[in-house]
Amino acid sequence: xxxxxxxxxxxxxxxxxxxxxxxxxxxxxxxxxxxxxxxxxxxxxxxxxxxxxxxxxxxxxxxxxxxxxxxxxxxxxxxxxxxxxxxxxxxxxxxxxxxxxxxxxxxxxxxxxxxxxxxxxxxxxxxxxxxxxxxxxxxxxxxxxxxxxxxxxxxxxxxxxxxxxxxxxxxxxxxxxxxxxxxxxxxxxxxxxxxxxxxxxxxxxxxxxxxxxxxxxxxxxxxxxxxxxxxxxxxxxxxxxxxxxxxxxxxxxxxxxxxxxxxxx
Amino acid sequence: xxxxxxxxxxxxxxxxxxxxxxxxxxxxxxxxxxxxxxxxxxxxxxxxxxxxxxxxxxxxxxxxxxxxxxxxxxxxxxxxxxxxxxxxxxxxxxxxxxxxxxxxxxxxxxxxxxxxxxxxxxxxxxxxxxxxxxxxxxxxxxxxxxxxxxxxxxxxxxxxxxxxxxxxxxxxxxxxxxxxxxxxxxxxxxxxxxxxxxxxxxxxxxxxxxxxxxxxxxxxxxxxxxxxxxxxxxxxxxxxxxxxxxxxxxxxxxxxxxxxxxxxxxxxxxxxxxxxxxxxxxxxxxxxxxxxxxxxxxxxxxxxxxxxxxxxxxxxxxxxxxxxxxxxxxxxxxxxxxxxxxxxxxxxxxxxxxxxxxxxxxxxxxxxxxxxxxxxxxxxxxxxxxxxxxxxxxxxxxxxxxxxxxxxxxxxxxxxxxxxxxxxxxxxxxxxxxxxxxxxxxxxxxxxxxxxxxxxxxxxxxxxxxxxxxxxxxxxxxx
Numbered sequence: 226x227x228x229x230x231x232x233x234x235x236x237x238x239x240x241x242x243x244x245x246x247x248x249x250x251x252x253x254x255x256x257x258x259x260x261x262x263x264x265x266x267x268x269x270x271x272x273x274x275x276x277x278x279x280x281x282x283x284x285x286x287x288x289x290x291x292x293x294x295x296x297x298x299x300x301x302x303x304x305x306x307x308x309x310x311x312x313x314x315x316x317x318x319x320x321x322x323x324x325x326x327x328x329x330x331x332x333x334x335x336x337x338x339x340x341x342x343x344x345x346x347x348x349x350x351x352x353x354x355x356x357x358x359x360x361x362x363x364x365x366x367x368x369x370x371x372x373x374x375x376x377x378x379x380x381x382x383x384x385x386x387x388x389x390x391x392x393x394x395x396x397x398x399x400x401x402x403x404x405x406x407x408x409x410x411x412x413x414x415x416x417x418x419x420x421x422x423x424x425x426x427x428x429x430x431x432x433x434x435x436x437x438x439x440x441x442x443x444x445x446x447x448x449x450x451x452x453x454x455x456x457x458x459x460x461x462x463x464x465x466x467x468x469x470x471x472x473x474x475x476x477x478x479x480x481x482x483x484x485x486x487x488x489x490x
Numbered sequence: 491x492x493x494x495x496x497x498x499x500x501x502x503x504x505x506x507x508x509x510x511x512x513x514x515x516x517x518x519x520x521x522x523x524x525x526x527x528x529x530x531x532x533x534x535x536x537x538x539x540x541x542x543x544x545x546x547x548x549x550x551x552x553x554x555x556x557x558x559x560x561x562x563x564x565x566x567x568x569x570x571x572x573x574x575x576x577x578x579x580x581x582x583x584x585x586x587x588x589x590x591x592x593x594x595x596x597x598x599x600x601x602x603x604x605x606x607x608x609x610x611x612x613x614x615x616x617x618x619x620x621x622x623x624x625x626x627x628x629x630x631x632x633x634x635x636x637x638x639x640x641x642x643x644x645x646x647x648x649x650x651x652x653x654x655x656x657x658x659x660x661x662x663x664x665x666x667x668x669x670x671x672x673x674x675x676x677x678x679x680x681x682x683x684x685x686x687x688x689x690x691x692x693x694x695x696x697x698x699x700x701x702x703x704x705x706x707x708x709x710x711x712x713x714x715x716x717x718x719x720x721x722x723x724x725x726x727x728x729x730x731x732x733x734x735x736x737x738x739x740x741x742x743x744x745x746x747x748x749x750x751x752x753x754x755x756x757x758x759x760x761x762x763x764x765x766x767x768x769x770x771x772x773x774x775x776x777x778x779x780x781x782x783x784x785x786x787x788x789x790x791x792x793x794x795x796x797x798x799x800x801x802x803x804x805x806x807x808x809x810x811x812x813x814x815x816x817x818x819x820x821x822x823x824x825x826x827x828x829x830x831x832x833x834x835x836x837x838x839x840x841x842x843x844x845x846x847x848x849x850x851x852x853x854x855x856x857x858x859x860x861x862x863x864x865x866x867x868x869x870x871x872x873x874x875x876x877x878x879x880x881x882x883x884x885x886x887x888x889x890x891x892x893x894x895x896x897x898x899x900x901x902x903x904x905x906x907x908x909x910x911x912x913x914x915x916x917x918x919x920x921x922x923x924x925x926x927x928x929x930x931x932x933x934x935x936x937x938x939x940x941x942x943x944x945x946x947x948x949x950x951x952x953x954x955x956x957x958x959x960x961x962x963x964x965x966x967x968x969x
Contacts, residue, residue, distance in 0.1 A: 384580035387547050390567040391574045392594035392645065402593075406584040 247468050254461035259454045271462035274455055281459060288424060288440040295362035296419035302363065303370025303419075304412050308404065310371075311378040322375075328368045337361055337429035344433070357433035362423045369422060370415035377411030378404075417478075441467075496559070497523045497681050498544065498649060503553035505539050505705075513539040514705045517553070521649075521683065526675050528684045530692040531702035532728070537685045540702075541651050544683065545574050557648070568597070573642035574651040578658060579634045581626045587613075587637055588622040594645040612644040615674065632663045639671075643678065652684045656691065668694050689729050693717060701725050722834060726767040733768045733808050736836060745833055749804040750783030752826060756833035759919050762931060762939055763836040772830035773810035775799065781823020783808075787816045835920060835931060841940045842897045845965075847889040851879055855896070856914045856936060860960055867894060867965040895966045900929065900943040902962035905954045912955020916940065918948055932956060 257268035275281055310321040328336060344350045344357040352358070385407065389399035405412070427442040434443065441463070448456050503517040514536040521527050529537035542548040544555065546567030555563045562570060573594070582590050588609055595605045613619055616636035626634065635655060642650055652671075656664045672695050675682050686692055692699050693713040701708040701716060701724075709721040720726035723734050737747025739762045745754050747766045758764060778784045785803030796811045801824055808824055816822065846854045853860040853867065864879060865871050871881050879887045909915045916934035928947060932940045932954060940956060948954065 382578060382580055384576045384578065385582055387545075387567070388574070388576055388580040388582070389593070390547075391545060391572075392641070393568050393597035394593070395568055396566075398597065403582055 247464065250461050251465040251468065254458070254465045259458060271458050274459040275462045275466070278456070278459065281456070281463075284439050284444050285441065285463070287438060291358065291362065291440060292420045292423035295359050295423050296366055296416055298359070299363045299366035299419045300370050300412060300416045303367040303415055304374050304405075304408075306367070307371045307374035307378060307408075308400070311375065325368045325371050328364060329372070333365065333426065333428040336364060337432035340364060340429065341432040352433060353435045353437075355435065355438075358430065358435070358438075361429040361433040362426065365426060365429055366419035366422050369418045370412070373415030373418060374408055374411040377408040381407045417474075495523050496520045497525075497557065498683075499554075499556040499559075500540070500544070501554045501556070503540065503543060503550045503555065505536070505543060505548060506551045512705050514543070514550075517705075517707055519700065519707070519710070521681060524679050524681055526672070526682045526684065526695060526697045528686060528692040528696035528699045529702055530686060530689060530699050530728070531708075532687055535702040536705035537687075537702050538653055539705075541574075541653055541683065541685050544649070545572055545651055546570050571648045572651060573645050573647035573649075574653065575635075575638050575642050575655045577653045577655065579638040581634060581637055581641070583626050585626075586622065587618070587624050587626070587629075590626070590637060591641045591644050594641065598645075608644050609640075612640040615643065615677075616640045631659055632667065635659065635667065639674070643674070643680070647680060649681045649683060652682060654686055655684075656686075656688075664691070671695060693729070701728060703728075719832065720767060720834070723765045723767070726765075726832070726834070731770050731809065731811075733770065733773065735766045735768075735806065737764050737766050738762065739764055739833075743828070745831070748783060748806040748808060750781075750824075752782050752831055753828040754831040754833050755828050756831075758833055758835060759931060759933065759939065762920070763941070765834045765836050767832040767834065768808070768826050768830060770798065770809045770811040771796075772826060773808055773812075774825045774827075775801070775810055775812060775814075775816060776823045776825050778821050778823045781825045783824050785822060785824060787818050787820045787822060790816055790818055835929065835941070840897045840899055841903070842895055843938060845894045845896050847892070847894065849889075851889060853894060858913055860913075860963075862960050862963075862965075868892070868967050892967055897964045897966065898958050898962055900941040902959065903940065903942045903944075904957040905930070905932075905942060905944050905946070905948060906957050907954065909953060909955040911957060913958045914938075914940075914956050915953065916956065918950055918952045918954065921948070921950065 253264070254271050255267055255269065256264045257266055257270060258264050306321065306325070310318045310325075313321065340357060340361045344360060345352060350356050381404070385403055386399055389403040390396065394402065424441065426440070427446065430440045430443050434440065439447070445460055445463075448460055451457070498519075498521045500517055500519040503514055504512065505514040506512045517536075517540060529540060531537050539548060543550050546562075546565060546569075549564060553563075554561055557570070557572075582593065585593070591609045591612060592605045595608060600608075609622065610619075613621060616639055618633060618636055618640070621629075621633075621637075626637070629637065635658075638655070655671075656667050659667060668691060671682075671684075675695075684692075684695065693716075696713055698710065699713055699716050700710045703724050709716055709725045711719075716725065716729055720729060720732075726732045726734055733748075735747035737745050739758045739760050740746045740751060741760055743754055743757060745752055745758075745764060745766060747764070752766075754766075775781075783803045785801040785806075785808065787799055788802045788807075789798075789800040791798040792815075793811075796813055797815050799810045799812055799816050801808045801810060801822060803824065810824070843855070845860065847864065848854045848859070851864050851873070853862055853864060865873055868879075868881070868887065871879055871887060873879055879889070881887055906912055914934045914936060916932040918930050919933040919939070920931035921928050928944055930942045930944060930948065932942055934940060934956070942956065
């Protein structure tokens, strides 16, 4: 009995530890408080500000477009890399896998800084072209796509590619019609991961973004330092929205995964 | 369709991997149009590699593959009019059955109407009418196998390759599919090349069987030939159950093996070392007085249609199949009809002959001094300054009291036309083709039989010299 109580207490404690901060923020986002402290009354004005201030709206749109765009490029590159490595000879494949590991473990600040040095300082590409920013985010995301796709390739029956060739398909057709559909779940989860990583990123963006452009991360960091309280409290609303979207997304993914599992059993 | 044209020819095919491992070496094969040919062998014998080279998935490191007389050695698989049924089916899981079967036709830009008609027809052939829209994972193993066959056959290939297609099925299903495949082969008239490690499957289905081991062809022939006249102990052992004994010919149509003398029908020179093969179903158990040999029953296993009875006779064990049971511990006689004994000249038989030591302490054979020092032959011995031979303890060795035997492997002896060049001379009294070389028995002028492996063709009764390099000889000393 005592044991059972303990077990529940530990679980509740851990959950509180994980979710209390965001809950506090969520609660305050629905008030007219300007500071975390006294609550005066319920209000949705933070949400109104969030979706009506042009500056905030364009910042959110820009971040989403950047995330989707760079995730798309990263997905194409990462998938190509995974397929290439999978069909390489053993030594080559392990070399590629090892090289792919490095950017994964590397600190983002190092990645961001070195990309800035290479593209902006050495090659002289202006930050205003968005090229350094997109390149930075692609570099950040592609290795994770690679890691998401490789297991799917390993699970795939290797003879289906040969079967396609045997039936007269060119290697390219076999890749597009047979291999890609087989590894598509991996590509999709790689893409989702790339989107989240890009949305999350702060360091690479600060080093490579054009001066006039802000992602949510860089904007939030700057805003919290600033004095504009309406914007600051609107960001509580933004955090809540993002959190809810993430919860929704995870739930949908989980349900889908469960369904798949039941189907294969 | 003429029965005599070769649809596919493999010439000196060798596949060596980067680490130096040879999966297939010097493989030669001709397959006639419409034949059902089976590659049979244990796993790792190179049968699947050979099939993959015919399909185009692997390229041979040496040799040539001809399709209808034209080389296709390095043609990619999608350009070959050959289709494969894979071991684990390799169906496309994201397509339904119709799309799976249509895949090959779509690559050829076949009009949709024709595709629909052909798919329908081929599904009838494999007894899966109406399965067009089913997905792959709703099918049983046997049904998936049928789809895999349909998907290959619908392209009307010139050759259908089947890589252990029934391996994943249960026994009953396998037997059924064997007959169906055979029927399909008859109906379609396509050349089938089938790979299996199951000897029964090979015997049931094939027109011709290629028995393989360690990347080499051991024997090629009809199922009856392979079963009744195995070329060597490996084939005999692999095909069916066999009792295999080493023995020697003791007279005209007489052989001694398994501790007894048996009359046989294979005319092999007296004194030749042989391998005798007796099928368990050909072993008859009788009363001890009547048998060629006698023994004690050590085990009796009921197998449904017969009993499998093991008889121990001296050091040998003989397995018999009989419809009559026996009791463990019974003393029985073992009888084998001469007709049922298959005699093969022993393969890889090392030649052993005695050398003489002459008065100069040199080794001599057939009047020729061998270029080897006696001190090297007798371990630990040395020659003193006064010319006496002493052993490791310094005691004098009397050359008259020791005998030196020389053994040399059949592949280490070379045959030559120039008889004087040989250490000994003789005439060829027997020859067998052993896949990649000939095995000869040479009866020497000293009345001894030598077994020699040589890749060149000689004729019977040819007078030859036997060149034996000293470095290939193994010397044994007996006191």
